[in-house]
Amino acid sequence: MANDPGPRRHSDRSSGAVTLQQVATRAGVSIATASRALHGGHGRVVNEELRTRVLAAAAELNYVSNAPAQALARARTSVVGLMVHDVADPYFGAIATGVMRAAAEYDLMVMLTASFREQQLELDYLVRLRNQRARAIVLAGSGFTDGEFTERLAERLAGFVEDGGRVACVGDHGVATDTVALDNRGGAEQAVAHLWELGHRRIGVIAGPLGLVTVRDRLDGVRRALERRGAPLPAERVVEADFTRAGGRAAALALLARQPELTAVFALNDGMAAGALAALRDELGLAVPGRVSVVGFDDLPYAADLHPALTTVRLPLEKAGVRALELIVDDRDARGTRRIVELESELTVRSSTGPAPAP
Amino acid sequence: MANDPGPRRHSDRSSGAVTLQQVATRAGVSIATASRALHGGHGRVVNEELRTRVLAAAAELNYVSNAPAQALARARTSVVGLMVHDVADPYFGAIATGVMRAAAEYDLMVMLTASFREQQLELDYLVRLRNQRARAIVLAGSGFTDGEFTERLAERLAGFVEDGGRVACVGDHGVATDTVALDNRGGAEQAVAHLWELGHRRIGVIAGPLGLVTVRDRLDGVRRALERRGAPLPAERVVEADFTRAGGRAAALALLARQPELTAVFALNDGMAAGALAALRDELGLAVPGRVSVVGFDDLPYAADLHPALTTVRLPLEKAGVRALELIVDDRDARGTRRIVELESELTVRSSTGPAPAP
Structure with a gap:
């Protein structure tokens, strides 16, 4: 890496003693310069005049250098924390x-x-990554719609950033960090447009946990697309489910029991779509897509192997991971500006969708 | 954690200076006791007599305590390295x-x-985990059959263990560490027995990369099971393939082109089985299992959703991960004894296998 991010201030702070920041302020230099003057370290040498000023300030303030903390701070720089929900x-x-x-x-x-x-x-893991001197954090699980949680998340991330850490989110986490934005709304709209063109007017939605920002955004996309077509989504056509195959199966059974006239089911991830396909086909004996069309979301590797092969919204997930890491590494233009990288979604049409059956 | 593993010796060693081990030897105490006497630290207090002996030895040898190294050593203790091939x-x-x-x-x-x-x-990552002061390493990717590599691996692991680190392998890596053994041979034998009972005598194998221990063991199981039945596996019925869906697809096409009389294909992982199913069904137009039966290995979550649902050998992989971590954490009986936890495999019969077609 080009830049040594310089010493962190964990230990100085928690001890309540004189901090390196105070020494730097007194000497009128940056904290990085103060650190180099006092402890040496990588990179540029501090000129003699600045060095004298820093040493004098340190003596006046009775500053005690914390060598282990500095060693630890340097050890921090090659670790990136990757936070996900479910490996x-x-x-x-x-x-x-x-x-x-x-x-x-x-x-x-x-x-x-x-x-x-x-x-x-x-939240606990954030603290632990900070304690582990992670140089940066990539938040890759979905954000939560819970405002109180998001506030606490923002606070902890701010603490991490204050210490010199970098943060990038994959998807919207409700915090103003550098972000790789996933087109969840747009992808959902494309899926609805596809179903609509095939003649589907009675579309049910298997949503994931409603407390997730990802689910909220995908569901927003569905609502928006249907409203635009003059057919707002009735509440009883949405079922909340666990983001898994089992969740999708149970939700499909519930949805069809309640709304047997549905001609299409949109599951907001591929795992749930796999469960829905199995339930429709094997348990309800409904032809897919002859009687019910099914759409998924994410285009995971197994989507093409489902039966029938799944029509789904493709998100460039691997690319999102790459770009998030690049945001963290490349801080040329990061000072004070929030950067958002927008990645596109694309509907992949396979065999699980077809024309709506005649009424 | 119950035990503080005590300071590591990285820095002492690399500097060529007097080591803590030398001080401990001179004082006739363990390295942990020497460390506690010199640096304090967690846990038990050292009695005054031992403390005096250690301090005297340190003075005689002109031992210089390396505080940052010790701080780093303590920081090491909560990190476990998990090494895989492909996330x-x-x-x-x-x-x-x-x-x-x-x-x-x-x-x-x-x-x-x-x-x-x-x-x-x-190998590089092993060094980096050591430098990162990882407390332990779980090796979860397959071992390689390459003897030279395995020797270098063993050397690096030994260095890590000498430093007080712990190692556990999932599967056989050709190194004498604590190991969670996966029943790759036995699982393969079960699959062959199942096909044999269904009347299959011409069985092709889609092997993964032959340089992997996992593939070697699964293939051994196939060979052994067929030999026991008086029908040794001909070389031309085995195709090496990439451990992926694409690899399985290409291998299935190659295998059936070469040996059109095959009535069963055993793919040595589920990813390849998914590709083989697609190739047989969509590209060759062969009925599964009517014309060709297909078996996979691992029983990954999507195996039940393949078309037809895949008969496959189930390995308790999540449990293997849990047990590997437990081996690392629980060192009550670890001194000098290699521990091997054996996990069983189990054939899961679904719809991709059926009676061999009449000749």
Whole structure:
């Protein structure tokens, strides 16, 4: 890496003692210069005049250098934290692949955390990554719509950034960090447009957990697309489900029991779509797509192998992982400006969608 | 954690200066006791007599305590390295899930490395995990049959262990570490027995990369099972393939072109089985299982959703991850004894296998 981010201030702060920042302020230099003057370290040498000023300030303030803390601070710089929800989910596998490939290129090591969608665990891991002196964090699980959680998340991320850490989000987490934006709304709109063109007017939605920003955005896309066509989505055509195959199966059964006249089911991820396909085909004996069309979201590697092969919205997940890591590494224009990289979605049409059956 | 593993010796060694080990030897105490006497630290207090002996030895040898190194050594203790080949492969996703869940329970952080099957990268990552002061390493990618590589791997692992690190392998890596053994041979034998009972006598094998221990063992199981039945496996019925869907597709086409009389194909992982199913069904127009039966290996989550649902050998991968982490954490009986935890495989029969067609 080109830049040594300089010493962190964990230990100075928590001890309540004189901080390096105070020494730097007194000497009228940057904290990096103060650090180099006092401790040496990588890179540029400090000129004699500045060095004298810093040493004098340190003496006046009775500053005690914390060598282990500095050693630790330097050790921090090659680790990137990657925070996901569920490592067994191929969605995260794809993002992680991008992050890992890019990390290898930049000679960084990746520390992986899986919160299994427990908010408190996610906050705890942030603290631990800070304690581990992670140089940067990629938040790759979906954000939560819970405002209180998001506030606490923002606070902890701010603390991490204050310490010199970098943060990039994959998808919207409700925090103003550098972000790789995924086109969840647009992708959902494309899927609805496709179904609409095939004549479907009674479309049910298998949503994932409604507390996830990803689900909220995809559902927004569906609503918007249907409203634009003069056919607002009735509440009873949406079922909340666990983001898994089992969740999709149960939701499909519930949805069709309640709304047997549906001609299409849009599952907001491929795992749920796989479960819905199995339920429709094997348990309800409904032809797909003859009687019911099914659409998924994400285009995971197995989508083409489902039966019938799944029509789904493709997100460039591996690329999202690569770009997130690049945002973290390349800080040329990062000072004060939030950067958003927008990635596009694309509908992949396969065999699980067809013309709506005649009424 | 119950035991503080004590300071590591990286810095002492590399500097060529007097080491803590030399001080401990001179004082006739363990290195942990020497460390506690000189630096304080967690846990038990050293009695005054021992303390005096250690201080005297340190003075005689002119030992210089390396505080940052010790701080770093202590920082090491909550990180476990998890080494896999490919994070996008659900096989590793399942193992990683087990490791992550157990790590969370023991309050450990996981550093993930993905070598994408590059041997040198795997060796490099070992060094980096050592430099990162990882407390332990779980090797979860398959071992390689390459003896030279395995020797270098063993050397690097030994260095890591000498430093007080712990190592556990998932599957056989040709190194004498604690190991969670996967029943690759036995699983393959079960699959062959199942096909044999269905009347299949002309069975083709889609092997993964032959340089992987996992592939060698699965193939051994096939050979052994067929030999026992008086029908040794001809070389031309085995095709090497990339461990992916695309690899399985190409191999199935090659195999059937060469041996059109085959009535069954055994793909040595589920990804390749998915590709083989697609090739047989969509490209060759062969009925599965009417004309050709297909068996996979691993029982990944999507196996039940393939078309037809895949008969495959189930390995308890998540459990393997949990047990590997437990081996690392629980060192009650680890001194000098290699521990091997054997996990069983189980054939899961679904719809992709049926009676061999009449000749």
